[in-house]
Every structure is written in C-alpha cells, then in structure tokens.
Amino acid sequence: MRKIFKDELDEEFLKQLFEDDEKCLKFLSEIKWGEDFVCRKCGNTNYCHGKTPYSRRCTRCKHDESPLVNTIFHNCKFPLSKAFYIAYYVCNQKKSISSYEFARRLSLRQMTCWKFKDKLKKALSKIEDMNPSERLEIEKILILSEEK
Numbered sequence: 001m002r003k004i005f006k007d008e009l010d011e012e013f014l015k016q017l018f019e020d021d022e023k024c025l026k027f028l029s030e031i032k033w034g035e036d037f038v039c040r041k042c043g044n045t046n047y048c049h050g051k052t053p054y055s056r057r058c059t060r061c062k063h064d065e066s067p068l069v070n071t072i073f074h075n076c077k078f079p080l081s082k083a084f085y086i087a088y089y090v091c092n093q094k095k096s097i098s099s100y101e102f103a104r105r106l107s108l109r110q111m112t113c114w115k116f117k118d119k120l121k122k123a124l125s126k127i128e129d130m131n132p133s134e135r136l137e138i139e140k141i142l143i144l145s146e147e148k
C-alpha cells in the first residue's frame with residue numbers, strides 16, 4: 001500500500017493540516033519542491049514567491065506554479081484541508097471509511113466525497129500496476145510516498 005502521507009506525521013500535525021488550507025499548501029510545496037525547485041517551463045532553478053500562497057514563480061520565464069498543479073488536489077472543488085482529510089484516510093486504509101461517513105464528518109455532499117475517494121483509489125491502483133521507474137515519476141506527481 002502506498003501512501004500520500006508518511007508514517008511519521010504526528011497526530012497534532014495532522015490535526016493542524018485538516019483545519020487549515022494554508023498549512024496544506026505549505027506541506028504540499030515542501031514535498032513537491034523542497035529545496036530543489038526546477039521550473040517546469042524552462043528548467044531554471046531560481047524562484048521567488050508567486051501570486052498565490054506558497055506558489056513559486058520562476059525568475060527567468062516568470063512561470064508561476066501553485067503547489068497543487070499536477071497533484072491529485074488540483075482543481076478540487078472543496079476546501080483543501082477536507083481533501084487532505086479524505087486522502088489521508090483513504091491512503092492509510094486500516095479501516096475503510098464510507099463516503100457517507102466522510103460527508104458527515106466534513107459537512108460535504110456524499111457524492112463529492114465519493115468522487116474524490118474514487119479518484120484517489122484509481123490513482124493508487126494505477127501506481128500498483130507500474131514498473132518501479134514509472135512509479136517514481138507518478139508518485140512525485142501525485143505526491144505519494146512509499147510505505148517503509
């Protein structure tokens with residue numbers, strides 16, 4: 001089983017993520033780029049702050065990228081912190097949580113939760129079928145990390 005979130009995230013930190021969209025963005029940007037920013041358009045490695053919180057703007061071609069781009073959270077229609085919550089529990093499936101239960105806990109529509117859960121499951125199963133080198137690329141794109 002592969003996970004979006006590593007084991008070492010402690011409960012206090014998770015609680016913060018699930019309440020705060022900006023913390024989720026910060027977390028994503030750290031996993032996505034960390035210290036190794038490379039501009040997707042021109043390959044430049046220098047950046048400054050972009051227009052939206054935690055986005056990065058290439059100093060050469062001015063391409064501005066949000067941490068959400070090329071992740072499963074991109075174009076998500078409900079708050080990022082809620083999407084993180086679902087992603088966390090779907091990826092750490094010790095016991096499965098129904099879309100009805102997610103809807104109740106997060107005050108979202110059941111169909112909304114079902115759709116996002118389905119998207120996550122498809123992404124996870126796609127990864128299972130890949131050879132290791134392909135996996136690495138996709139995992140980075142989906143911000144998934146392998147269980148140790």
Ligand SMILES: [Zn+2]
Pocket residue numbers: 039040041042043044058059060061062063
């Ligand atoms: Zn650039």
